Amino acid sequence: MTSSLPAVPDAELLRLDHQVCFSLHAASRAFGGVYRDALKDLGLTYPQYLVMMVLWEHGSQPVKAIGEQLRLDSGTLSPLLKRLESAGLVRRERSAADERSVTVELTGAGAELKEKALPVPRRILAATGLEVEEILALQALLGRLTGALDQAR
Structure with a gap:
């Protein structure tokens, strides 16, 4: 799935807060x-x-x-x-x-x-402030991102 970038000036895309x-x-x-x-x-x-x-x-x-x-x-x-x-x-x-x-x-x-x-993963999960479902969704999204970046190389 490829999407085009919105019509944003190139200089705007260079902002640090726009960098995933x-x-x-x-x-x-x-x-x-x-x-x-x-x-x-x-x-x-x-x-x-x-x-x-x-x-x-x-x-x-x-x-x-x-x-x-x-x-x-x-x-x-x-x-x-x-x-x-x-x-x-x-x-x-x-x-x-x-x-x-x-x-x-x-x-x-x-x-x-x-x-x-054994207690480390639960301690880390608690520190994220996220629910387990959110962590699983984030892991899935990051897996897709990693795969796409691997393909882009």
Whole structure:
């Protein structure tokens, strides 16, 4: 579905408050602050939390699969995994079948951290001030936006 822009002067379109990308950026930064507080007791940053959620949900994963799920390249993901490994939460192992492939798995401490993380999603939901139905609608809309932007590249 493609729509044309309304008859608005180009200079008007350059206003910051007309940029959907800036609205998303501002919301992301606000989420970052809430997550920082919510994850403090877990000793995780938000990107580390995302990695842990992938592993809690799917179990051992190749680094490549984690990167694909989180939309992170290996240059961003490798230092994250190294810090999680140093904290004793994950273990990385090279595949015997393909030395280029590295698999990441939870340690006992990493698996146990899931229990401590259980209240985080409800805390974040409460902080949004939105109803569950609104969150679901927003996720669907953002999924459509992401798909359209991926296609536009």
